[in-house]
Amino acid sequence: MISTSEAFSILENLKYSKRVMELPLLEARSHVLAETVFSPINMPPFCQATMDGFAVCLHDSLQYEIVGEVKAGDFYTNELKPGQAVKIFTGAAVPDSAQAVIQIEKVTVDGSNLLLEEIIKPETNVRQLGAQIMKGAIALEEGTFLSPAAIGFLTGLGFTKVKVFQKPSIGIVVTGNELVSAGENLSSGKVYESNAIMLQTALFDANYNEVSLYKVNDDFENTKNALEKSINENDIVLVSGGISVGDYDFVGKALESLKVETLFYKVNQKPGKPLLVGKQNEKIIFALPGNPAASLTCFYVYVLPTLQRLSGISHKYGSDLxxxxxxxxxxxxxxxxxxxxxxxxxxxxxxxxxxxxxxxxxxxxxxxxxxxxxxxxxxxxxxxxxxxx
CATH class of the missing domain: 2.40.340.10 (MoeA, C-terminal, domain IV)
Structure with missing residues (x-):
């Protein structure tokens, strides 16, 4: 039996390769960038009004002449002379010959005559070209988690797809003769099986959606066949139950017969002492305790950090919080x-x-x-x- 810190150390030092795939941005959400991306444009690509008002070519008076209008999506091509102004709306391009935008609440309009309430300084209410990011600058670095804001940022720069680290596929193997599905008749000696849906829900909540379920009775050959199938078809296998030392706990023997290397078995912790972690090539197998609270505890403490590291997230084992x-x-x-x-x-x-x-x-x-x-x-x-x- 090993300590929790020894178990963490073994998992920290596991060697595995991360796979890269290219995905459209919407499908890339909740993945991790596998490349550093650079901005192909200035953002904003022009000087931009930050509120509704008037773009003005500054002069020494508070009085201006209104000579036009600029809506979002338009571009004013005429050159403003000192003392001239154009009505402008939030997000619209500020004319090159205007130096500031006065908000609409601080002016009086009489036909084409505009009267400002106060002197306005250059660059007021103007978002400068490239204020968010300049062309060629790093937009997001490799290893960035693609949150909704990150997806929106990349889309605003014109990206349609990016390279991300591929998430692992996960198999859940549920063992136990005593288990019946919820909704079925609960006869004497039986309990409702809850670990499968519990682990599936925990995986879905963590944005791991490629999950396959395998159910098997407490029989050596059936257990071995189910484990072999799940290991062949998935990157990570979670086994629920059958890992203790009872007469009908066949998981350990089946994993041994499949040449799965045991990284550790039994951790000096409660709950979750009979945890086994094994490896076959780059496939990782977590044989979790059958007791539901122990199984879920081991998921959060050991399984989830491993999934995150395989997905490109620099996550450590243990907690500093x-x-x-x-x-x-x-x-x-x-x-x-x-x-x-x-x-x-x-x-x-x-x-x-x-x-x-x-x-x-x-x-x-x-x-x-x-x-x-x-x-x-x-x-x-x-x-x-x-x-x-």
Whole structure:
């Protein structure tokens, strides 16, 4: 059995290649840029009015003559003389011969006569050419997560597609003779299977949508065949259950027969002690505990950071985020713990129902609190490590 820090170190040092693909911008959302992109244009590509008003060719008087109008999308080609102005609208191109825009609330209009309430300085209410970015400058660097704002920014520069890191495909293998699907009759000795939809939901929430599901009974050959199929068809395989040492836990033996290299098995933590992580070529297999809360804990702590690193996100294992504990808490456990918790403002409360088979408190949690093993007292206000979920 290894410590959590040893498990993190093994995963940190995993070697794998990231694949690159080119996608249209809408499909590239929630991916990570695999190239540094440079702006092909100045943005804005002209001097731009930042509000409705009048573009003026400055002179020494507050009185101006209105000689035209510029709507967004138009371009005023005539040259303004000192003392002349054109009505202009937000986003429209400011004539080259105008030096400023006076907002419409600060003028009086009488026919073609314009009277300003105050002296206006050059460049007032004018967004200069290239104010956002100049042609040839770096728009976004490799490794940037493509959020809606990033997609909008690239589209505004004229991009239609970009190179991104391909996200891994994921297989979920669910084992257990005791499991039945929700909606079916729950006979004696059976429980409803929830891990598959729970893990699928967690993956979808993290923007991993290429997910395949494999269900298998507790039988060695069936387990081996399902694992072999899932490993062949996916980049990452999550196995739910069957990894302990019971007579009907066949996952470990099946992985061994498939020549899967065990990177580690069993971590000194609670919940999630019987976690196995293996590797076959560049395929990574996470055999998660069958208890739902343990399975989901291992997903957030170990699986999700691995998926993010494969997708081009520079994500580390472990958490540097600290929050103030909202209450005293006594620690008395030989294993490190990941405790379901709720963060409100800058403080965190450890919830009840911490059993590895219970999801009711997990449903109310927005964080996990990491508590190192030992026998000691945490006091209200102490800083504790937290994982946001």
């Amino acid at each position: 600290k929050k103030n504990l909202a209450h005293d808490y006594a620690v008395d456990n030989p294993r490190s713990q990941f405790l379901k918790a709720s963060i409100v403002d800058d403080s965190v409360t450890i919830l009840s129902h911490q059993d590895s088979g219970m999801l009711n408190s997990f449903a109310l949690a927005n964080a996990l609190v990491y508590v190192p093993d030992g026998n000691y007292q945490l006091l209200k206000g102490d800083k504790v490590s937290v994982y946001l979920i």
